[in-house]
Each structure stands twice: as structure tokens, then as C-alpha cells.
Amino acid sequence: MAKRIKIGLIGCGMISGSHINGYLAHPEHAELVAVCDTVDANAKRRHAEVLSGAASRASAAKAEAEKADAAEARERLTARSALLAAYQDTGVKIFGDYNEMLRECELDAISIAAPPFVHEPATVAAANAGKHVFCEKPMARTATEARNMRDACDKAGVKLAYQSGGTCLDATSYAIRNYITSGKLGDVYYGRLTSYRTRGRPNVDMFGFGRWFLNSVYSGGGTIYDTGVYLINRSIYLLGSPQPATISGVAYRGMLPAYTGEEINDVEEHASVFVRFTNGMSFTYENAWSSNMSGQPQGIFIFGSRGAFSNDALFLEKGTWDTDAQGNRRRYQGKLVETPLELPERDFADKFLDFLNACNSDAQPVSNGDMGVKVTEIMSGSLLSAKLGREITVDELYELEALRAEPTPGWPIP
Ligand SMILES: NC(=O)c1ccc[n+]([C@@H]2O[C@H](COP(=O)([O-])OP(=O)(O)OC[C@H]3O[C@@H](n4cnc5c(N)ncnc54)[C@H](O)[C@@H]3O)[C@@H](O)[C@H]2O)c1
Numbered sequence: 001m002a003k004r005i006k007i008g009l010i011g012c013g014m015i016s017g018s019h020i021n022g023y024l025a026h027p028e029h030a031e032l033v034a035v036c037d038t039v040d041a042n043a044k045r046r047h048a049e050v051l052s053g054a055a056s057r058a059s060a061a062k063a064e065a066e067k068a069d070a071a072e073a074r075e076r077l078t079a080r081s082a083l084l085a086a087y088q089d090t091g092v093k094i095f096g097d098y099n100e101m102l103r104e105c106e107l108d109a110i111s112i113a114a115p116p117f118v119h120e121p122a123t124v125a126a127a128n129a130g131k132h133v134f135c136e137k138p139m140a141r142t143a144t145e146a147r148n149m150r151d152a153c154d155k156a157g158v159k160l161a162y163q164s165g166g167t168c169l170d171a172t173s174y175a176i177r178n179y180i181t182s183g184k185l186g187d188v189y190y191g192r193l194t195s196y197r198t199r200g201r202p203n204v205d206m207f208g209f210g211r212w213f214l215n216s217v218y219s220g221g222g223t224i225y226d227t228g229v230y231l232i233n234r235s236i237y238l239l240g241s242p243q244p245a246t247i248s249g250v251a252y253r254g255m256l257p258a259y260t261g262e263e264i265n266d267v268e269e270h271a272s273v274f275v276r277f278t279n280g281m282s283f284t285y286e287n288a289w290s291s292n293m294s295g296q297p298q299g300i301f302i303f304g305s306r307g308a309f310s311n312d313a314l315f316l317e318k319g320t321w322d323t324d325a326q327g328n329r330r331r332y333q334g335k336l337v338e339t340p341l342e343l344p345e346r347d348f349a350d351k352f353l354d355f356l357n358a359c360n361s362d363a364q365p366v367s368n369g370d371m372g373v374k375v376t377e378i379m380s381g382s383l384l385s386a387k388l389g390r391e392i393t394v395d396e397l398y399e400l401e402a403l404r405a406e407p408t409p410g411w412p413i414p
Contacts, residue, residue, distance in 0.1 A: 002360040004083075005030050005132070008107045010098045010122050011114030012037035012046035013210055015136060019111045020046060022352035024053050027083040029356040034105045036095040037114075043094050050092045058084035098122050102129045109158075109359055112136055115212040116220050120145035123160065127152035132159045132359045134352070138229045138379065139372035141220030143394075144401045146376035150369030161355040161365030162372045164233035169354055169366055171343040172312050173238065176302075179314065179341070181240040185304030188239065191283040192301045193231050196291040201269060202226070204259050205290065214265035222253070222267030224379045228287035232375050233367060235283060235300055238309075242277035244374055248391035249273040249382030255290040273382035274391075285378065307336075314339045 007023055009016060012035055023030040032050050037043035058081045065077035095101035098110070102125055109132035112122050119140050123133045133153060139162040140146040153160035167173070180188050201222075202209035212218035219225055224232075236242070251268035259265045270288040277283070299311040307316040319334040349357055351367070358365040381397045392400070 002029060002357075003108070004028070005108045005356050005359050006033045006106060007031065008034040008036060008095075008098070008101050008105055008110045008131075009046070010036045010101075010110055010112045011118065011136075012039075012042040013113065014208070016046050016113035017049065019113050019134075019352075020050055020053060022350065023111070024050070024057055024084070025350075026353050026356060027054075027057075027080055029353060029360075031083075031090075032087075032092055033090075033107065034093040034095055034101050036098050036101045038096055040094075040096060043096065047092055047094050051087055054084045054087035058082075058087075099125055102126060102131065107131050109134065109355075115210060115218050116141050116225065117212070117218045120149055123149040124152045127156040127158055127160075130156055130158060132355075133161070134355045134365075135160065135162045135372075137162055137164045137233070138220060138225045138376065139369070140376050141216075141225075141380070142401045143373065143377040143380045143397055146369075146373045147398075150373050153369055159355070159358045159365060160369035160372070161351070161358065162367055162369070163351060164230055164367045164372075164375070166351045167230050167234035167367075168237040169348045169351060171346075171348060172341065173234065174348070175341045175343050176309055176312065176314075177238050177240060179309075180238060180302065180304070184306070185302070185308070186306030188281055188302060188304045190281065190303040191235060191239065192303075193235055193283065193285045193287070194296065194298050194301075195227060195231050195286070196288040196293050196296070196298065197227070198292075198294060199255075199290050200227075201255075201259075201289045203261060203263070204257075204265075211263050214259070214261075214263060214267055216267050217264075219267060221271075221379060221383050223269055223289035224251075224271040224273070224285075224287050224382060225267075227289065228271065228285060229375060229379065231287070231300060232285055232378055233371060235285075235302075236371055236374050237366070238300065238302065239277075239281060239283075241371055241374065242279050242281055244275050244377050244381070244394050245278045246276045246391050246393050247273060247378060247381030247385050247397065248275075249385040251383060251386040255292075268383065268386075271382050271386070273378060273385075275378055275381075285382075307339075312341070314341050 061077045061081035068074045110126045112135040199205035202213040252270040269290045273285040302309040315336040316339045318337045321329040322331045
């Protein structure tokens with residue numbers, strides 16, 4: 001039986017509830033042993049939620065076990081109920097400092113649900129203490145931070161997953177990736193990603209978000225770090241993890257209504273990026289928190305010499321030649337045929353189980369540190385390129401990042 005991974009949660013704000021539910025859903029694989037937040041009230045609130053969530057799931061599993069016909073199901077659900085009920089006896093510790101949690105608590109892994117500026121120091125500290133890491137998106141504010149995180153985990157021999165895995169862990173994504181990487185789409189030469197919100201800026205058009213979202217020192221950037229990250233991650237996965245070579249970005253901030261809050265707001269609301277990969281593919285990413293565009297197709301579009309993906313729909317080229325009376329080819333009649341994808345017949349783990357399975361095996365999580373570095377190169381590179389007004393190479397990106405301690409500074413209101 002797989003080892004139950006003992007988890008310490010870092011950051012007990014808005015998204016931490018999904019981590020708690022994610023681990024409580026897999027009591028055979030994970031045990032939440034500690035929660036940590038610099039704000040005591042947040043830690044206490046989530047601490048109470050772990051205990052109440054475990055108790056209600058224990059009762060539900062017990063009730064299901066009583067109703068189950070098969071002995072195997074009864075046994076499994078009874079064991080599950082016991083694992084969840086045990087939370088009330090073993091308890092969950094509360095910390096205000098993750099270094100103290102790492103020192104004092106017997107952990108196998110940490111789960112980071114704190115803002116981006118905490119991701120690198122917490123990951124490196126955990127890796128140095130020999131703990132696996134599940135980290136919220138965006139993986140980091142800069143490519144340098146992301147690379148430090150990946151390298152620290154690789155060096156320590158621990159696993160690093162980052163939360164964007166939900167964009168890859170399904171039969172359709174798996175099938176599209178296989179189609180592309182096996183060459184069935186021919187040469188995959190270009191892709192395009194579009195994702196726009198009409199009005200979706202945290203703390204401007206949408207309320208209840210952490211104050212850090214609009215401050216680049218804490219967040220790394222705006223829309224591309226918050227929402228672009230998901231689809232960029234998916235595109236990198238679908239293409240078979242190509243390495244970005246050069247990045248050219250533009251960014252804009254100044255959508256109406258203007259921000260009137262008192263917090264620092266210096267992040268981009270729109271970013272467009274053109275990336276060349278080392279394998280010759282290229283990709284355009286267009287992403288906005290706020291735009292006046294509507295009715296345009298959104299998602300990921302991938303162009304190959306034999307076919308294309310328009311989001312999840314596969315189109316294959318099945319044209320024919322017109323011939324003359326002598327049988328000479330005269331004209332090619334191109335034709336695109338929408339073709340059903342061959343989906344694998346297997347279950348896919350959710351992002352938390354994918355991480356827990358990786359902790360217990362030689363496998364890497366699907367959304368892993370290596371992918372996170374490439375995604376962060378694109379995000380950070382796009383804003384640096386936009387600031388410089390020219391294309392940059394990925395090597396140059398690291399050189400430029402080394403010149404400053406903080407992420408790319410903000411965007412002036414025009
Ligand atoms: N809010 C969302 O809808 C959402 C969705 C998906 C992913 N995320 C990602 O999750 C992360 C957290 O976002 P959130 O919305 O929950 O933010 P939040 O501001 O609601 O919560 C962050 C929590 O982290 C705590 N914290 C800050 N520094 C800390 C430290 N050094 N040690 C321990 N705790 C610390 C804060 O006190 C706060 O309780 C971000 O990376 C974000 O991009 C958020």
C-alpha cells in the first residue's frame with residue numbers, strides 16, 4: 001500500500017479550501033497534519049475546516065459503507081471512514097511560520113496556497129528539509145525563482161508539482177498531446193491562444209481577492225500570471241513540453257473604469273506574447289483580465305501540416321486531386337474533416353492525487369517544475385520584452401532578471 005503523505009499547508013486564505021478538500025478526498029493517500037499562516041485568524045479558520053471536513057466525510061463514508069452490497073466496498077469505505085475520523089484524535093497543528101513548521105512537524109510534503117512572492121522561499125526551504133512540494137499557480141514571479149525551485153527540488157530528490165495540473169489531467173488533453181507528439185498532426189508549426197475576460201480584474205471588477213493580486217512585487221504580474229498561466233501551461237503540455245527560445249511581448253493597462261482603490265496597482269490588464277521554441281514551433285498568446293472584445297473564439301488553436309486542433313476538436317486534412325483526362329494532377333481540392341479523438345480508456349487522477357502518486361513513485365507530477373519553469377519564462381519574458389520594446393532570448397531573460405531583485409516593475413496608467 002502507498003505511504004500516506006503527511007502534508008503541511010502553507011497559506012490559509014481563499015484558495016486553501018480547495019487544498020483541504022483535495023487532500024481530504026484522498027485519505028488513503030494523504031493526511032493533513034499542520035496548517036500555517038502568518039495571520040493567526042486565517043490559520044484557525046482553516047484548522048477548524050480540516051477537522052469539520054474530516055468529520056463530515058467520515059460520517060458520509062460510514063453511511064455509504066452501511067449501504068454497500070459488496071464486501072470489498074464495505075471494507076474500503078469503513079477503512080476510509082476510520083482514517084477520516086482519526087483526525088479528531090490526532091489533531092492538526094497550527095503554525096505562524098513555515099520554517100518552524102518544517103522544523104517541528106513530521107512532514108512528507110508541503111502544499112503552498114500563499115501568494116506568489118512566498119512560493120520560492122517556501123519551496124526552497126521545504127526541498128532543503130527533504131519535503132515534496134505542491135505549489136499554487138503561478139509557480140513563481142520570475143523565471144529565476146522558478147528555476148531555483150525546480151533545481152532545489154531536483155537536488156533534494158523531492159517532487160515539485162504546481163497547480164495548473166487540472167488543465168492537463170484529463171483524457172482529452174492526454175489524447176491531444178499523443179496526437180501531436182506522435183507526429184499524426186504532421187509538423188506542428190504554430191499555435192494561438194486567446195483568453196479574454198470582459199471585466200475580470202481582481203479587486204476592481206471582482207471582489208474578495210487578496211490585496212497582493214494587483215501589486216507586481218507580490219504577484220509577479222497581472223492577467224498573464226493569474227489567468228494566462230493556466231492555458232500557457234496547457235499549451236506547453238499539449239505540445240510535448242518544448243523549450244522557449246525567444247519571447248516578444250506587449251502589455252497594456254488602462255481599461256475603464258480606472259482603479260480607485262488605495263493599494264498599489266501596477267500590473268498589466270492585457271498581454272500579447274509571441275514565443276519561438278527551440279524545436280521550430282511558435283505560439284502567440286493573447287490574454288486579458290479586462291477587454292471590450294466579445295464573440296471571438298477563445299482557447300487553444302494548434303496548426304499542423306496534416307491537421308489542426310481548434311480547442312478539443314480535431315480537423316484532419318483529407319483533400320483530393322482533380323485530374324485531367326490523361327490522369328495528370330491539375331488541382332488540389334483541400335478538405336478538412338472533423339475527426340473524433342481516440343480517447344484512452346483509463347481514469348485520470350485529479351491534481352492532488354497526481355501529486356501524491358508522484359511522491360510515492362518514480363513518476364513526475366504531470367504539471368511539474370520543469371513545465372513551470374517554461375511557463376514562467378514565457379510570463380516573465382513577455383513583461384520584460386514589453387518593457388524593453390523588443391524581442392529577448394530566454395538566456396537574456398535570466399541575465400536581465402539577475403540585474404534586479406524584484407519582478408518587472410509596473411505599468412503606468414496612460
Ligand atoms: N483566489 C483564487 O481564485 C485562486 C485560484 C487559483 C489559484 N490561486 C492562487 O493561490 C495562491 C493564493 O491565493 P489566494 O487567493 O488564496 O490568496 P489569499 O490572499 O486569499 O490567501 C493567501 C494566504 O497566505 C497567507 N500568507 C501570506 N504570506 C504567508 C507566509 N509567508 N506564510 C504563510 N502564509 C502566508 C496570507 O495571510 C493569506 O491567508 C496564489 O498563488 C493564487 O494565484 C488563487
